[in-house]
Amino acid sequence: MPGTLYLIPNTLGATAALDHVIPDHVQATTAQLAHFVAENAKTARAFLKRVHAVHPLARPLQEIAITELNVNTRADALAGLLAPLRDGHDAGLLSEAGVPAVADPGADLVRLAHKEGIPVRPLVGPSSLLLAVMASGLNGQSFAFNGYLPTDAAARAKRLKDLEQRSRTEKQTQLFIETPYRNGALLEALATSCQPATLVCVATDISLPTESIRTQTAAQWKSALAANQGPDFHKKPTVFLLLAAG
The missing domain is CATH 3.40.1010.10 (Tetrapyrrole methylase, N-terminal domain)
Structure with missing residues (x-):
């Protein structure tokens, strides 16, 4: 046996x-x-x-x-x-x-x-993806994990637009991750590629003492980055989520 x-x-x-x-x-x-x-x-x-x-x-x-x-x-x-x-x-x-x-x-x-x-x-234990969905305030009834996005800027922007359209059509939360040292580039891409009203959650160091989870519109993230008020997530494991406005 x-x-x-x-x-x-x-x-x-x-x-x-x-x-x-x-x-x-x-x-x-x-x-x-x-x-x-x-x-x-x-x-x-x-x-x-x-x-x-x-x-x-x-x-x-x-x-x-x-x-x-x-x-x-x-x-x-x-x-x-x-x-x-x-x-x-x-x-x-x-x-x-x-x-x-x-x-x-x-x-x-x-x-x-x-x-x-x-x-x-x-066995039961922490899943950064599910914890991020729970804490994001985005749609927890329908969501999809998409792994890593392209590293090429143009290809990444296109992929984000595709995911945003899928999110809008299906009312589905889209999740993805990035190599931690490229977190900044991905958030910049989200802030500039997505429609202003699209909700974007950045969930960093989930369950750790340095945990940070923020959900804002793409427009708000764009303003925060311009004011140098982005998240402290360089080289820290981060889950990104988006939900397009209807």
């Missing part, structure tokens, strides 16, 4: 208090596992050390197997990552930040687990 693949959420930043965002039962489940798949073994060990401070690990950290799954992992290597589960051992899929398999390379492994009949159990 195969083991269970647990989808283990991580904090959204190292400064987040573990007990504020990761439920106790999730920490307790994590502490019992001896096999993990993670984007980065070093940061996975750091997370397990934080768990150990509350729930002692069932095995010494050096005896816990951590294999990596990231953008460099070949598709033909995925099957090997499930070997412990085929042998009957439970394992954890651990995200770098937030929940696994959402804006995260773990989705392919989860799909393969389903294909092989391996039970999959998602």
Whole structure:
């Protein structure tokens, strides 16, 4: 009988208090596992050390197997990552930040687990995307995550206009993210490419002590940027949302 693949959420930043965002039962489940798949073994060990401070690990950290799954992992290597589960051992899929398999390379492994009949159990934890929708005041009944936008300025502006039109037609909130050092360029593009009445939310460092969430019209953002009163989000993880005026 195969083991269970647990989808283990991580904090959204190292400064987040573990007990504020990761439920106790999730920490307790994590502490019992001896096999993990993670984007980065070093940061996975750091997370397990934080768990150990509350729930002692069932095995010494050096005896816990951590294999990596990231953008460099070949598709033909995925099957090997499930070997412990085929042998009957439970394992954890651990995200770098937030929940696994959402804006995260773990989705392919989860799909393969389903294909092989391996039970999959998602555990409760912070999702920057859902928290941003909750706090934005935008439409939470219909929303879509679009990943990263083009880095080329012209292509990015066109993509924003397309998303704004889709938002207007479907009354749907559009979400996207950016490499943190390009946050400023993306907000500038939103302020200048979108219609003045389009609502834009900038949600930075969600669940961290430095959290900042602001929703304004594109026109208000344009004025704020011109007055050098933009958000403090340089090199900080940020979720962007827009909802076009009807």
